Amino acid sequence: MIDRESAEQLIDLAGRYARDKIAPRVAAYDQEERFPRDLLAEMAELGFFGGTVPVDDGGAGLDFVTFVSFIEEISKVCHMMGCLLSMPSGLVGASISDFGTDEQKRRWLGPLAAGTMFGAAGVTEPGSGSDVAGMQTTYVRDGDEYVISGSKAWISNLDIASFLITFATSDRSLRHKGISAFIIPTDAVGLGLHPYEDKFGFRPICTGDVILDDVRVGADALLGEEGAGFSVAMAAVERGRLGVASRSVGVAQACLDAARSYAVDRHAFGRSIAAFQIVQSKVTDMEVGVATARLLVRHAAEALDRGERARKLTSMAKMYASDVAHRSATDAFQIHGAYGVSPEFAIGRYLRDSKVLQIVEGSNDLHRALIGEMSLGLREVS
Structure with a gap:
C-alpha cells in the first residue's frame, strides 16, 4: 500500500494526464468507437493499470480509497478510459486475484495489471x-x-x-x-x-x-x-460496481463543471443566466449530489480496505452515484439549452453515457430490490 503523499501524487498525475492527453481526443474516438492504442500504451508505461492488484502479482497495490479517487480523476474527462483502467482491479482481474492459481496469475493477471494485455x-x-x-x-x-x-x-x-x-x-x-x-x-x-x-x-x-x-x-x-x-462472479461484480460508482462520480463532476462554466458565460435577458434562480437550483442539486455520491463511494472503498465484504455498500454506491450522474447530466443539458445537442459541447456524451451507467453492473432497479432485501433481512449482506 502506498503512502498518502504518493497517493496524492498519483491522483494528480492522473488528472493532468486526462486533461492534457485524453481531453483533446475523447470526442473523436468516442465518435469513431475505438480506444486509441497509443494512449493505452502511454498509460501502461505510467503504471495506470496496476490499481489494487497486489505488487507481488504485478500490480500497483493501491488501497481502494486511492483507487476510487484515481478512477474518478480519469472519468472527469473520459469515464470509458476509467472503465478500462478499472478492469484489472474489478470485473476482470479481481476473479483471478482472489481465486486464480499462481500460474493463472503469472499468465493473465500480471500482464493485465501492466496494461500489456486486456x-x-x-x-x-x-x-x-x-x-x-x-x-x-x-x-x-x-x-x-x-x-x-x-x-x-x-x-x-x-x-x-x-x-x-x-x-x-x-x-x-x-x-x-x-x-x-x-x-x-x-x-x-x-x-x-x-x-x-x-x-x-x-x-x-x-x-x-x-x-x-x-x-x-x-x-x-x-x-x-x-x-x-x-462466488467467483460475485467477488468480481462487487469490485466492478465500485468502479462504476467511481466513474459515475467523475461524470457527475464533469457535468457540474460544465454547467457552472456555461451558466457564467451565457447571457440572456441582459444578464448571465447564472443569476437566474432556476439555474442556481439545478447547480445546487448537482453540488449536493456529487458531494454525497463521492462520500458514499469512499465509504464503500474504506470497507473494502478493512477487508470487509461490501456487497450492500457497493450496490448502494453504484445505484446512487449513477442516478446522480444521470440527473446531473440532464440538468446540465437543460442549462446548455440548444447547445446541448451540439458536438462542440461534451454534455451530450455525458447524458448518453450516464443513462448506460444506470444499467451496467446490474440495473438500478435490480440494486433497489437488492438493497431493500438486505435492509429487511431477506437477503444476506455478506
Missing part, C-alpha cells in the same frame, strides 16, 4: 441478464477437458481482449451451485466474437455477443474450484 468478462446472457444463477451456458467434463456451449451478451473489450473469463453451469437445475468459472483465450476454437455497432453510449469500448460453440479448454482453464463459479 481481458473481458462474460457474465451477462441474452435470456438471464442480471440473473447470474439462471444462466443457460453449460459445460461438460470430457476426460481432462471441459466443453463449454452457450452465449453471452453485452460483453466488452472484444476487439482487444486476449482472454475471456466466463461462467457456465454443469446442471441448470442447480442454479448457483452448478456454476463454474473458466479463463478462455479469445483465439480458442469455437469462440465467436460479434461486436455491436453504433451504440447509444459507451461508444469507445467494443461490446457485443460471445458465442461458445463446444469450446474445449484444459483443466488449467478452471478458475477456482468446480461448482464455485458463483
Whole structure:
C-alpha cells in the first residue's frame, strides 16, 4: 500500500494526464468507437493499470480509497478510459486475484495489471441478464477437458481482449451451485466474437455477443474450484460496481463543471443566466449530489480496505452515484439549452453515457430490490 503523499501524487498525475492527453481526443474516438492504442500504451508505461492488484502479482497495490479517487480523476474527462483502467482491479482481474492459481496469475493477471494485455468478462446472457444463477451456458467434463456451449451478451473489450473469463453451469437445475468459472483465450476454437455497432453510449469500448460453440479448454482453464463459479462472479461484480460508482462520480463532476462554466458565460435577458434562480437550483442539486455520491463511494472503498465484504455498500454506491450522474447530466443539458445537442459541447456524451451507467453492473432497479432485501433481512449482506 502506498503512502498518502504518493497517493496524492498519483491522483494528480492522473488528472493532468486526462486533461492534457485524453481531453483533446475523447470526442473523436468516442465518435469513431475505438480506444486509441497509443494512449493505452502511454498509460501502461505510467503504471495506470496496476490499481489494487497486489505488487507481488504485478500490480500497483493501491488501497481502494486511492483507487476510487484515481478512477474518478480519469472519468472527469473520459469515464470509458476509467472503465478500462478499472478492469484489472474489478470485473476482470479481481476473479483471478482472489481465486486464480499462481500460474493463472503469472499468465493473465500480471500482464493485465501492466496494461500489456486486456481481458473481458462474460457474465451477462441474452435470456438471464442480471440473473447470474439462471444462466443457460453449460459445460461438460470430457476426460481432462471441459466443453463449454452457450452465449453471452453485452460483453466488452472484444476487439482487444486476449482472454475471456466466463461462467457456465454443469446442471441448470442447480442454479448457483452448478456454476463454474473458466479463463478462455479469445483465439480458442469455437469462440465467436460479434461486436455491436453504433451504440447509444459507451461508444469507445467494443461490446457485443460471445458465442461458445463446444469450446474445449484444459483443466488449467478452471478458475477456482468446480461448482464455485458463483462466488467467483460475485467477488468480481462487487469490485466492478465500485468502479462504476467511481466513474459515475467523475461524470457527475464533469457535468457540474460544465454547467457552472456555461451558466457564467451565457447571457440572456441582459444578464448571465447564472443569476437566474432556476439555474442556481439545478447547480445546487448537482453540488449536493456529487458531494454525497463521492462520500458514499469512499465509504464503500474504506470497507473494502478493512477487508470487509461490501456487497450492500457497493450496490448502494453504484445505484446512487449513477442516478446522480444521470440527473446531473440532464440538468446540465437543460442549462446548455440548444447547445446541448451540439458536438462542440461534451454534455451530450455525458447524458448518453450516464443513462448506460444506470444499467451496467446490474440495473438500478435490480440494486433497489437488492438493497431493500438486505435492509429487511431477506437477503444476506455478506
